Amino acid sequence: MSRETLPQENASGADASDDAGPRSQLGRLQRIAAGEHLPSEIHPAVMEETPILEIDQFNLWYGSKQALFDVSMNIPTGKVTALIGPSGCGKSTLLRSVNRMNDLIDAVRTSGDMRLYDQSILSPDVDVIELRKLMGMVFQKPNPFPMSIFENVVYPLRIDGENNRRVLDEVCEKSLRGAALWDEVKDRLHESGLSLSGGQQQRLCIARAIASDPEVLLLDEPCSALDPVSSGKVEDLISELSGQYTILVVTHNMQQAARVSDFTAFMYLGHLIEYGHTEVLFNDPRLRETDDYITGRFG
Numbered sequence: 001m002s003r004e005t006l007p008q009e010n011a012s013g014a015d016a017s018d019d020a021g022p023r024s025q026l027g028r029l030q031r032i033a034a035g036e037h038l039p040s041e042i043h044p045a046v047m048e049e050t051p052i053l054e055i056d057q058f059n060l061w062y063g064s065k066q067a068l069f070d071v072s073m074n075i076p077t078g079k080v081t082a083l084i085g086p087s088g089c090g091k092s093t094l095l096r097s098v099n100r101m102n103d104l105i106d107a108v109r110t111s112g113d114m115r116l117y118d119q120s121i122l123s124p125d126v127d128v129i130e131l132r133k134l135m136g137m138v139f140q141k142p143n144p145f146p147m148s149i150f151e152n153v154v155y156p157l158r159i160d161g162e163n164n165r166r167v168l169d170e171v172c173e174k175s176l177r178g179a180a181l182w183d184e185v186k187d188r189l190h191e192s193g194l195s196l197s198g199g200q201q202q203r204l205c206i207a208r209a210i211a212s213d214p215e216v217l218l219l220d221e222p223c224s225a226l227d228p229v230s231s232g233k234v235e236d237l238i239s240e241l242s243g244q245y246t247i248l249v250v251t252h253n254m255q256q257a258a259r260v261s262d263f264t265a266f267m268y269l270g271h272l273i274e275y276g277h278t279e280v281l282f283n284d285p286r287l288r289e290t291d292d293y294i295t296g297r298f299g
């Protein structure tokens, strides 16, 4: 994003405690774009929640390019947290860090910590395969495997060596019910997962993620490849799953964030800018920059 597209002079958004001088006259986002690090505006409501995941001064570099800057945020247990912000602000990078998918990319370096139930998930002795079972991930584009609906769902159990038919049947039904897909597919479990519509495929991927009994569901723009009806079904599903699972969802769609999430974090150029209750963040944000973004004045 060019400097010209940034919100101009910030009268209300600058901290009262900022040093006087030319830099303090600039808006927060311009100062961040110029390389400053400013503290995130985290609403007290977030801190009142019990965190399942604590992200603590987390930085990430792709080679020499820094993509996340000192991100600290608690993810509340059993709630839906949305990550919003302009393209390239680091939403997916943050999401992929939580299940260590960025480990698969050469030259990624991190500092800081992330803790699931008080235990570091970044330490080298963490079993990444086990971690990924606790952090079920669903991607933008539905990615069912070229196998039956049944085998797609029970895949995580199969790779653990589970072959007991009764167990597999139970998990398959429970997961498909959990993903609000059971009624649509119960008579065709042995048809290919690829024969389903896009929206059904995405719910199948959610069923597969649920099958490994995760603690957290990581959803990376789960509706962006879907038509409005399918998208609505996946949104309903996210609301139904909240409470049972902690959900962290990246979305470009602010109406969607407002509809499905309990908490929303606004990111910009790799920085966490403001984080609070979704209703408050959308209706009464603390920072003018957040207001500018959610009202479509930039981004």
Ligand SMILES: Nc1ncnc2c1ncn2[C@@H]1O[C@H](COP(=O)(O)OP(=O)(O)OP(=O)(O)O)[C@@H](O)[C@H]1O
Pocket: 062, 065, 067, 085, 086, 087, 088, 089, 090, 091, 092, 093, 094, 105, 252
């Ligand atoms: N594999 C990679 N190698 C190098 N740089 C990367 C890689 N993936 C992402 N980046 C860079 O890191 C920054 C953050 O990207 P990321 O995809 O996390 O942002 P985003 O907010 O999810 O964007 P979008 O909304 O467009 O998906 C961007 O500058 C991007 O170019």
